[in-house]
């Protein structure tokens with residue numbers, strides 16, 4: 070496996086130094102490289118470069134699930150910035166106090182802190198000789214994408230998509246067992262294909278009998294809150310998608326259903342379906 074980064078300088082260090090200078094100066098000196106190849110062509114032979122992928126997708130789409138399955142399949146870490154924040158909160162690390170204040174006050178964790186945590190994580194991975202990464206939850210803004218672009222060579226950005234109506238139905242079907250804490254989904258989704266677009270079907274994830282009477286719904290899984298969450302996401306993510314689209318790195322993937330329907334299709338578009346045959350057990 071190749072090294073994580075081709076740049077001889079530590080990318081994590083660069084990530085920090087890019088951030089500490091003013092955004093305009095830092096991002097304009099290094100122009101993003103343009104790739105004539107389509108994401109698909111680049112994905113055809115992912116091994117020689119190491120995997121440096123980003124997963125985009127709105128809340129509820131299952132981005133974390135697919136990113137984590139792919140990372141198991143490809144042998145690269147799945148780095149979710151949400152997990153980095155949670156880990157730091159649990160630790161006695163230098164940022165944990167600052168973070169708990171922010172979270173307790175209901176504020177958003179700043180770009181600066183996220184970048185700090187991410188660069189620490191990349192640095193640690195680099196030291197261990199990790200062969201790449203799949204990023205989940207980052208970048209969220211064009212500015213973050215530009216900084217990332219300056220220090221790493223993101224080769225592919227997978228944008229997982231589901232129609233809004235399906236996302237809402239899926240979120241409204243979520244249930245948590247108040248006793249064992251397991252997550253279930255009672256939504257049974259069956260959208261007929263229209264105007265040439267394929268239908269979408271997702272089986273529910275029903276609880277075992279002992280959990281049925283103890284199911285609870287999260288307070289924020291109401292239709293209004295879910296729709297608002299999606300609206301906020303779309304507004305923020307559109308420019309990030311455009312940024313990667315203009316570089317020819319964006320791979321749009323319309324999920325055809327739940328994991329059983331979507332996983333094989335995803336491998337197919339990533340040209341990893343042969344890979345799957347040999348390493349099926351690794352991702353299961």
Ligand SMILES: [Zn+2]
Nearest residue numbers: 246248249280
């Ligand atoms: Zn239970």
